[in-house]
Amino acid sequence: MRLLLVEDNARLAAAISDMLVLDGHAVDHAGDLATARDFVDTADYDLILLDIMLPDGDGRVFLQGLRKRALDVPVIVLTARSEVSDRVGVLDLGADDYLVKPFDFSELEARVRAVLRRRGGARSNVQRIGDIAFDRLAGTLEVADERIDLRNRELRLFEVFAANPNMIFSKTKLVDRLFSADEDVSENAIEVYVGRLRKHLTGSAVTITTVRGVGYRLSIL
């Protein structure tokens, strides 16, 4: 996905960008509204992450401007403002959702997914891997003409594998992707989800193989 991050705090922006890049997204960063307008004029984005308080103006004005120009790009507002007031305001102005700083990256990811799903996924999100089809927005796997609904964690785990078939992921990396840093889970928790995915993939040419002592990978037979 191509994302535009509009955030004036350079260090926070760098950290968010790093994280999004680690998750496999392309990120452009604008430190103020003027730069953000230039970016929006020259490129198409799948989603904009928008801070409210910016050095050259209010993010909400920018949002209003986008909607006035009938630019329908999904916007998630990042706000540091009070949780009580002002939240409804940004939704009324045309934001798809908002996140209160500081936020959990898994929550950001979940909200992005929910927004894109709500928007109906204008682009095709179906990825073919071997003889299966994976729709990351709908959260479904098509195995041998049968459609399987993945639960949220199964979906997120499969997404990690599907982004880089044949790459080996350690249990630790997978735990990081699946669980919030607040949750106390042992690495063995991952085995449950790998087991479920293997069951879903039964009968296809795709499987998750264990690389002893290292981790797991998605293999196409």
Add this chain to the structure above:
Amino acid sequence: MNKRGSILRRLMLQLVGAAAVLAAILFVLFQSFARQLAIEAQDNTLFASASAILESVSVQQGEVNVDIPYAALSMLGNVSDDRVFYRIGMGAVPLTGYDDLPGKPGADAVSWTDQYRGDDLRMVQVSRALSVAGTLRDVTVVVGQTQGGLAQKLAQISRMAIFIGAIYFVVASLFAYWTARSTVRPLNAVAEAVARRGPLDLRPVTKPVPSEMAPLMVALNAFISRLDRSLTRSEDFIVEAAHRVRTPLATVRAQAEVTLRRVDRQENRNALKQMIRAVDESSRAAGQLLDHAMVAFRTDHLDQQALDLGAIAAEVVERQTPVAALKDITFDVDITAGGGFNGDAILIQNAVTNLIDNAVKYSPQETTITVSVKGNSLKICDQGPGFPAADIDTLTDRFARGTNVGNTVGSGLGLTIAHEVALAHNGALTLSQNPKGTGACVTLSLPS
């Protein structure tokens, strides 16, 4: 409120008091003037009578001859039934009439009031010099009349004076009441205009007022704008404080998460996780404290509008669904239409968000949270550890947390906020155990 007298009552007292004094003065003046007139009228008749008698005194062949004309006494009789006394004398020698009738020797054309035979008499005396046997002698005529007719007339006049005074008093009092009312009316109009305002309406008062009230209005408007400024300042401060605290916390958290992805050594990972937990705890505490301050502020100035608890619950559930999905928690929502109440939308939304957020936080993965709304009652049940029986009554206290929360991040303010919002709306927040196995249930009930 410290009330010191009433302007309306004081104005009324002063105006009606003045009217009473004026009516009394009017009565006295009218009466004494009328009395004066009546006495003068009697005097004139008495003088006319006395003069006619005096005219009839003549000297014939050295003899004083008195021939009292009938008209002289009958004109007195015409006035009333009063008795008439007269005396005609020459020098000190009485000629005819009542010899003992008092007189004023040597005086001419005088009138006075005197006692005679137990009655008050109005008396006049006239005299004239006559030449009797070559010498000039003073002939004096004194005529007196009792004052029964005068008293009767005066009583009549008094009644009239009382009547006129009373009419004056009533009319003046009515005018006084009307004046007092119209003086106080602009005050009441301003009071009503200010009292009718919504809690957040801090515009200056522009109601037209009499110029005497202008200083009060200027002071009131100055106060309103000071209040507005100070409220805006504290709101700005809360927003600014939130921004100042949350942005660096967000930076730390994001950097810690990025680093966590890149670090493999278990002890480093644990340290980073501890960091993230600490950040979450402080940001949550900061957020809840600010929320709590905002709730306390709004509770004092409750914004009333028609709300639908079902719609609010559905909205909050929709927003929390992506977060719940991260733990494969699903919502089972059952909303019965109907109900409706008046309340503060932001407060209710905040309370419901806190309750649903709690349920998500304490629910184990792959469980279901049931949210049901019947009328104005919202019940949220989870399948988490439930409330510890020993603490269930104290969990709505500030910073109170259950003994079984384990490692779950929390500030101990979520239930407090929901409880205070419920109380502010005359509602109730009830904690109970999930009847279906383990878990906690929270019921928010609001009056319709």
